Amino acid sequence: MARYVAGRLAGVVLILFLVCLFTFIIFFTLSPDPAVMICGKTCTPERIDQIRDVLGLNQPLVTQFLGFLTGIFAGRDYGSGANLIHCSAPCLGYSFQTNQSVWDMVVERLPVSATVAIGAAVLWLLVGILAGLLSAVKEGTWWDRTAMGLALGGSSVPNYVLALALQYVLVVQLQVLPFPQAVAFGDDPVLWFQSYLMPWIVLATGYACLYARLTRANVIDTLAENFMRTARSKGLSPALTMRRHALRPALTPIATIFGMDFAALLGGALITETVFGLNGVGKMAADSIAKNDQPVIMAVTLLAAFFVVVGNVVVDLVYTRLDPRVRITTP
Amino acid sequence: MSELLEVEDLTVTFRTTRGPVDVVKGVSFTVAGDETVGIVGESGSGKSMTSLAIMGLLPKGARTAGSIRLNGAELLGRPDRELRRLRGDQLSMIFQDPLSSLNPYYTVGLQIEEMYRAHRGGTRKAARQVAIAALGQVGLPEPERRVDHYPHQFSGGQRQRVMIAMALVCEPALLIADEPTTALDVTVQAQILRLLADLRRQSGTGMVFITHDLAVISSIATRVLVMRRGEQVEYGTAEQVFAEPRHDYTRMLLESIPRIDDEVEEMTA
Amino acid sequence: MTVAAHPQQVAGTPAAPPQTTGRRVRDALLRDRAAVLSTAYLALIVLMAIGAPLISAITGHGPNEFDTAAVNTDLGGVPHGALGGISAEHLLGVEPQNGRDILARIAYGARVSLLIAAAATALTTLLGVVLGMLAGFYQGWVDQVICRVMDFLMAFPALIFMIAILSSLPQGNRSVLLVVVISVFGWPYLARVVRGQTLTLVNREFVEAARASGASTEQLVFKEILPNLRSSLIVMTTLAVPGYVGTEAGLSFLGVGVAPPTPSWGQMISSSVGWYAVDPMYFAIPGTFLFLTVLSLTVLGDRLRAAFDAGEAS
Numbered sequence: 001m002a003r004y005v006a007g008r009l010a011g012v013v014l015i016l017f018l019v020c021l022f023t024f025i026i027f028f029t030l031s032p033d034p035a036v037m038i039c040g041k042t043c044t045p046e047r048i049d050q051i052r053d054v055l056g057l058n059q060p061l062v063t064q065f066l067g068f069l070t071g072i073f074a075g076r077d078y079g080s081g082a083n084l085i086h087c088s089a090p091c092l093g094y095s096f097q098t099n100q101s102v103w104d105m106v107v108e109r110l111p112v113s114a115t116v117a118i119g120a121a122v123l124w125l126l127v128g129i130l131a132g133l134l135s136a137v138k139e140g141t142w143w144d145r146t147a148m149g150l151a152l153g154g155s156s157v158p159n160y161v162l163a164l165a166l167q168y169v170l171v172v173q174l175q176v177l178p179f180p181q182a183v184a185f186g187d188d189p190v191l192w193f194q195s196y197l198m199p200w201i202v203l204a205t206g207y208a209c210l211y212a213r214l215t216r217a218n219v220i221d222t223l224a225e226n227f228m229r230t231a232r233s234k235g236l237s238p239a240l241t242m243r244r245h246a247l248r249p250a251l252t253p254i255a256t257i258f259g260m261d262f263a264a265l266l267g268g269a270l271i272t273e274t275v276f277g278l279n280g281v282g283k284m285a286a287d288s289i290a291k292n293d294q295p296v297i298m299a300v301t302l303l304a305a306f307f308v309v310v311g312n313v314v315v316d317l318v319y320t321r322l323d324p325r326v327r328i329t330t331p
Numbered sequence: 332m333s334e335l336l337e338v339e340d341l342t343v344t345f346r347t348t349r350g351p352v353d354v355v356k357g358v359s360f361t362v363a364g365d366e367t368v369g370i371v372g373e374s375g376s377g378k379s380m381t382s383l384a385i386m387g388l389l390p391k392g393a394r395t396a397g398s399i400r401l402n403g404a405e406l407l408g409r410p411d412r413e414l415r416r417l418r419g420d421q422l423s424m425i426f427q428d429p430l431s432s433l434n435p436y437y438t439v440g441l442q443i444e445e446m447y448r449a450h451r452g453g454t455r456k457a458a459r460q461v462a463i464a465a466l467g468q469v470g471l472p473e474p475e476r477r478v479d480h481y482p483h484q485f486s487g488g489q490r491q492r493v494m495i496a497m498a499l500v501c502e503p504a505l506l507i508a509d510e511p512t513t514a515l516d517v518t519v520q521a522q523i524l525r526l527l528a529d530l531r532r533q534s535g536t537g538m539v540f541i542t543h544d545l546a547v548i549s550s551i552a553t554r555v556l557v558m559r560r561g562e563q564v565e566y567g568t569a570e571q572v573f574a575e576p577r578h579d580y581t582r583m584l585l586e587s588i589p590r591i592d593d594e595v596e597e598m599t600a
Numbered sequence: 601m602t603v604a605a606h607p608q609q610v611a612g613t614p615a616a617p618p619q620t621t622g623r624r625v626r627d628a629l630l631r632d633r634a635a636v637l638s639t640a641y642l643a644l645i646v647l648m649a650i651g652a653p654l655i656s657a658i659t660g661h662g663p664n665e666f667d668t669a670a671v672n673t674d675l676g677g678v679p680h681g682a683l684g685g686i687s688a689e690h691l692l693g694v695e696p697q698n699g700r701d702i703l704a705r706i707a708y709g710a711r712v713s714l715l716i717a718a719a720a721t722a723l724t725t726l727l728g729v730v731l732g733m734l735a736g737f738y739q740g741w742v743d744q745v746i747c748r749v750m751d752f753l754m755a756f757p758a759l760i761f762m763i764a765i766l767s768s769l770p771q772g773n774r775s776v777l778l779v780v781v782i783s784v785f786g787w788p789y790l791a792r793v794v795r796g797q798t799l800t801l802v803n804r805e806f807v808e809a810a811r812a813s814g815a816s817t818e819q820l821v822f823k824e825i826l827p828n829l830r831s832s833l834i835v836m837t838t839l840a841v842p843g844y845v846g847t848e849a850g851l852s853f854l855g856v857g858v859a860p861p862t863p864s865w866g867q868m869i870s871s872s873v874g875w876y877a878v879d880p881m882y883f884a885i886p887g888t889f890l891f892l893t894v895l896s897l898t899v900l901g902d903r904l905r906a907a908f909d910a911g912e913a914s
Contacts, residue, residue: 156895161887226431234446235419304757
């Protein structure tokens with residue numbers, strides 16, 4: 001078991017290193033002049049010189065890449081003398097547009113992204129799995145056909161269209177919700193909830209539709225298994241038969257998919273955060289794209305890759321707990 | 332000899348897109364409290380549907396006519412809630428493929444315990460002791476350790492032993508075994524057959540043994556019912572059916588038995 | 601979509617003749633109301649895209665022509681009239697502020713969106729089939745290398761990475777870049793399936809028989825293996841197209857897709873964000889077109905898969 005985990009972690013490190021390398025090469029070699037790009041649209045010749053000096057753009061590429069890697073583990077200094085900027089330990093780069101360490105910017109915004117992701121996840125798991133279960137149990141009925149039709153439709157709505165439509169109907173027309181605002185939970189719990197409600201719904205809709213269809217298919221497959229017939233032949237109550245014998249086998253694969261989806265969301269829900277003006281990692285990425293703030297874009301890419309890759313490992317480890325057949329034991 | 336199970340003129344009908352289809356047509360037989368009745372037939376002969384009808388586990392949309400009585404009480408038409416109390420307690424069933432018939436997500440112990448507790452109640456601890464005893468009774472070595480293992484950790488023959496232990500844990504009046512040895516190796520088949528015969532004798536349980544293999548039946552059953560395309564073509568004591576089959580189909584089945592008769596006789600001897 | 605019959609079916613190929621499969625699937629789809637409606641809608645969109653210059657000629661509005669008479673400059677550029685300025689003059693209304701005709705922009709936008717999705721599908725399928733078959737056919741180290749690359753690409757946060765790449769690359773030809781980027785991240789999903797099926801096919805008797813009778817690698821691949829992958833390829837690509845349409849729109853929405861003034865549906869929705877409260881039709885119209893396109897493609901893919909599955913079951 002320990003060897004397995006060690007092997008997987010080595011794989012994680014390798015993939016993250018490759019992601020680093022790729023993003024680095026793309027940003028620092030393919031783009032026309034990194035200094036101009038980093039400097040952004042409001043830029044003076046002096047500042048470009050300063051950035052060039054600070055980033056050591058005259059050094060060979062390998063040295064630059066090593067500098068970037070060192071920054072992540074040990075922190076680094078940019079420039080010298082009066083221009084000296086220190087970027088401490090997990091240094092993902094330095095934004096010359098905001099004059100801030102990218103790491104600090106991420107840490108500041110991660111709670112917002114996490115709130116969006118967690119709330120949406122709770123919503124889509126509840127709605128998606130319940131609807132899928134009901135459809136599976138009532139297979140072929142009016143409810144099943146309606147729910148699955150809606151699920152097909154719901155998964156086809158681009159979330160920014162849904163976001164605008166919801167905002168128009170609920171905020172502008174019906175005025176049942178206020179405009180989403182950046183408010184801390186402690187300051188005004190009601191407004192906090194109202195502000196996050198629409199982002200949660202928008203983000204959850206697509207996933208809920210997908211999960212409803214997945215759940216339905218898995219439950220129907222499981223109900224046809226031989227062990228379900230055995231469970232019925234044992235005289236167990238229908239509730240126990242369903243809960244114990246059908247749900248666990250049917251929902252275990254969904255837990256895997258959920259882990260991956262959730263991990264991907266922690267890296268920021270780009271579109272949803274942007275449309276609702278929530279100051280999370282996703283919006284930061286979108287803003288940085290608009291301003292061409294490359295160090296930030298690069299850091300967000302790395303962060304997202306980190307969540308996905310680590311999420312992958314966590315899911316595999318959890319799976320060995322959920323499905324006894326892949327458990328690593330000695331008989 | 333009082334009759335434990337009486338099946339009279341049983342008909343099972345499925346509604347299909349091409350109209351109703353009778354998969355079992357007017358089958359009648361009885362099982363005494365202390366004997367084994369064999370039902371023989373090819374796949375699609377209706378033998379499995381007959382057993383599912385007795386268990387009350389026919390697929391949705393199946394219709395039944397006739398009568399199935401257990402100790403004189405009618406089973407057909409009874410609400411599922413009442414049948415459920417009988418299932419596992421009075422009536423028990425063993426299926427063909429033990430791997431897919433056991434839930435891969437739970438230990439064999441839990442799968443035996445839940446059945447015992449559904450009918451007898453009691454604590455988990457007590458049920459666990461019952462499960463360990465049941466596993467020991469079917470000849471599994473180290474039952475205290477094996478009780479916490481998952482189905483995939485057993486061999487095919489061991490899994491069928493687990494199924495048998497589970498089916499007998501509530502000491503049912505009638506055990507239905509639906510091709511219990513078909514998925515197993517020949518040597519393991521013989522062991523399982525002997526185990527079933529021994530346990531049945533010890534507990535005094537009536538048994539319905541379903542198979543497509545007349546050779547197997549000859550070693551275990553006192554009475555034999557031969558089915559073909561949903562119809563009953565032959566019914567009588569094992570001696571009768573084997574010595575002087577009345578129907579051409581039975582004769583054909585007897586002739587197709589490979590020459591392992593001697594082996595089977597050795598085994599029963 | 602009709603399935604072309606393969607004329608050079610080698611004797612001994614077990615699958616039913618392709619003509620009957622194709623006809624059976626087509627009949628199944630024709631009986632399905634949702635599939636027929638989806639196809640009709642998609643045909644309409646394709647016609648609209650092809651006939652975009654014609655639409656402009658008839659209505660007299662180009663996609664980039666300003667019509668300041670259609671908007672109320674005193675109110676900040678809100679279109680005159682109800683429903684975003686829908687009138688006989690502008691059938692689907694106008695954009696606020698500059699008064700560009702939405703119908704013309706939708707039609708020209710359809711060209712961009714469909715072309716990118718179609719090109720991305722073609723490139724993804726090509727990459728997926730070639731690399732998947734290489735891995736499944738040669739196995740050994742070729743398989744190892746391709747599988748590692750697939751694992752690596754699938755572990756990537758594709759959307760963010762696409763955005764990162766697109767935003768760092770020079771403006772250039774954005775449509776081509778979009779196609780390349782979408783395909784680079786899209787092919788592993790198809791290749792994985794192709795590889796698995798090739799692996800099983802390679803060991804089947806009819807392929808071995810053909811190999812024993814001296815068939816060249818080329819003949820094996822094109823006459824024995826490829827025809828047997830046909831149905832899963834059709835289903836997988838059909839189900840992938842709506843994803844590409846959505847991705848293109850999403851990237852354009854985020855401002856890294858098609859560069860203005862070239863219209864694209866995602867970009868139209870993006871520019872409507874600031875106006876949704878006063879002019880909801882501005883996002884509702886391109887939003888509806890986009891939604892229906894994705895939905896139709898999804899429904900069609902879904903039904904196609906069901907039709908092929910039903911064929912395999914029987």
